[in-house]
Each structure stands twice: as C-alpha cells, then as structure tokens.
Amino acid sequence: METAVRDIETLLAAYQQADREATSLLIHRVNPVLYRYFYGHTRNRQEAEDLVQEAWLRIHRARHTYRPGLPALPWLYSIADHTRIDIYRKRKRSTTHEVACDEPAEPAHRASAPTAAQINWNGLLAKLPESQREVLVLMKYSGLSLDEVARLKGSTIGAVKLKAHRAYESLKAMLKRKEAGK
Amino acid sequence: MKRRDLESLLLQDLKPVKPLASLSYRTLVLPLAAVAIAALLAAVTGWKGWQAMDSISRLLTYPLIAGLLLLQAVFVAREMEPGQSRPKTMWTFAVLIPALLLIFPLGLLLPALDPDSWMHGIKCFGRGTMTFVAVFAGLAFWLRRGYFVSSERAGTAIGILAGLGAFFSQELYCPIVGEAWHVGLAHIGVVVTAGMIGFLAGRFSPPGFWNR
Secondary structure (H helix, E strand, O other): OHHHHOOHHHHHHHHHOOOHHHHHHHHHHHHHHHHHHHHHHHOOHHHHHHHHHHHHHHHHHOHHHOOOOOOHHHHHHHHHHHHHHHHHHHHHHHHOOOOOOOOOOOOHHHOOOOOHHHHHHHHHHHHOOHHHHHHHHHHHHOOOOHHHHHHHHOOOHHHHHHHHHHHHHHHHHHHHHHHHHO | OOHHHHHHHHHHOOOOOOOOOOHHHHHHHHHHHHHHHHHHHHHHHOOHHHHHOOHHHHHHHHHHHHHHHHHHHHHHHHHOOOOOOOOHHHHHHHHHHHHHHHHHHHOOOHHHOOHHHHHHHHHHHHHHHHHHHHHHHHHHHHHOOOOOOOHHHHHHHHHHHHHHHHHHHHHHHOOOOOOHHHHHHHHHHHHHHHHHHHHHHHHHOOOOOOOO
16 A cells, blocks of 8 residues: 555645545554653653644644645644643643542553553653653654754754753663662 | 544544645745735825935834844744744844834933823824734734644734834834934834733633634
8 A cells, every 4th residue: 555655744745635545544643653742741641642632633723834845743743742731721720720529540441550660760750850851752752853852842952952961861860869779 | 532533523624725835935925914004004194204204214214124024024934833943042033122122212211201292102102003903903814824833922923023013104104203212112112012912812812713
C-alpha cells in the first residue's frame, strides 16, 4: 500500500484535501506521538488520552494553517502544547469552584500499573522545573531535535541545550541522592 | 470518546481546505491593509497633519510608523500559524519601540499643560481610539483565517498592529505635529492602549473567537 510509507507532512497535505484514507493513516501515525508527549507531562494515562482527543479537535480546526512542505512536527506540537496549557488553566479555574470528593476507582482495563522503573523516572521528572521538564519531554518522549524544540518554544538552540544540560545534571544529582539514601 | 469515535467524527466533518497564504504575503498585506483603512479614515477630516509637516518631518515620521507596522506585521503573520518560531527580540521591538517613543515626550509634558491642550488631547485620543477599533475590526475578519494558539498573545499583537494603524492615521489628520507631549500622550498613547485592550479582548474572548 502506497500510503503506508507516506510521511506525516504528505499525510497532512492529503488531509487538507479531504483524503479519507490519508486522514485515517495520519490519525494512527500521530496519535502515539501526541500520547507520548502528553503522557510525558501528565504521567496519567486517562488524562493523556483526553488531551490527545482535544488536541485532535484543534488540529482539525487548524488544518488549513499547515503549509505543505514545511516540517509538520513543530506545527503539531505547537497545537498540542497550547491544548495542554489551556486545559490545565481551565481545570485550575474549575477546581477552585469544586468541592473535593473521592476519586472514582480506575477502570479495570486501565489498572495496569507502570513498572517500578517508570514510576521512578516519573517522580524524578516531576521534581524538575517546568521549563527543563518540557525540553526533556519534547526531546526524549517525543523525539524532537534541538532545532525543532528551539523553533517550537521560540527559543535558541543554545538555550535549549542549556536547559537540557541542567535537567540532566539535576536528574543525576537526584539519582545520586537516592542511591546514597539506600 | 474512543479513538474510533474520534476518527469517525473527523472523517464526517472532512472537507477540502485551502492552505494559508505564504508568510511573506501575509506580512506585506497586513500593514498595507492597516495603512489603507487608516488613510481612508483620515481622509474624512482632511490630511491636516500631512499638510502641517515639512518634507523632512514627513520623511521621518511616516516611514518610521510604516517600519513599526511592518515589524509588528511580521509578528502577527507568524502568530497566525502554529509552530512558527517567535524570536523574543521581535516582541521586544514590537512592545519597546512604542513604549520608548512614549517616554521621550513625557519628559517634555509638564510645561505644556493648559486646559485647551488637554481638551484637544482628549478629543484626539478619542478619535485615535475609534480609528484603532475600526482598523482592529477590519483586520480581525481576515486574521481569523489563521489559527492563533494563544488568544492573549493574538489579542495583544493584533491590538498593537491596529494601534499603529491608528497612530499612522492620527499623524495624517491631526494638525498638532510639533508638540511632543501631544504626540506622546494622544497619539502613541493610543498604541499602548490598543495593546492593553487587545490583551483583555484575548483574555476574555469566548473560546474559538480568534479562529474561524
């Protein structure tokens, strides 16, 4: 099948032309990318899946703003990033008006707990400052290059490198402290 | 919503769309549109400002404002499209230059405070603000063809752009061209106010307002 080897850029261009097969393929290709990105930030499967759905609705509304030929990932991540920020703000606003109640039990199919190693990494990542965590998530979970992260964040490659370096140093220090505590 | 539901929802609503015009096209069209609307509004009362200026002042004033408009248009045109980089220096230019222009005449303000000047300043500011609203409304219709990921940033950027359009218009119709305090408060003040109104419009606008 020819569409199987098409890249995201080509699929996005076909999506703009209302190509149904390309759209389905694009959804299957982009979903894991978005999920990894959101999971890296929220470390919660359900929340990450909800964010993926919301991001798709926005991508659909904004599909005409992708210009064929340009890299698709910065475009996609920019929408994803603001989806995350908007939903976070909305939740923050609504939680101030809500009365806290017990969390409902997690459905059985979601109960598969992450491995111990993952829990450790998630905990460590959560301790990093937001700007450093964001750079690490984009580079390591989403696989973006330094240049792509810099474009996406409106920053320079040097600044992104510095943030990543600081994040690695902080992680190293946290791991050392943990080991020393054992 | 399950993945299959999402897919069928997107496929149901699938229609061909025309990709956004190129960045350079948008960057050129925006200041031209702003200047055209501003000049049209200035023509209603006559270009008294243009007539009152000598040729050197004209050569300094209009290209300076046009340059600021172009700079701000680069920013707005990039904002219309997700994933375009937004160098922070561009923000600095876009916000700082009008602010610096405002600071200069403020130093000369106090000796010029007489009631008539104040009244004229308030009227001029009011007209400038109305011009800003007209330019803002004129541009917003076309700008909503883009997709602004941050409504606050969109509002501020479009507000400053429209404010600069109003400033251009004021420099065309306002006969007081030699008084720095008047230009600072009543003309450049409109740009600063426009940015603030734009920010508030972005913050409190209903979801999806900035994206058609």
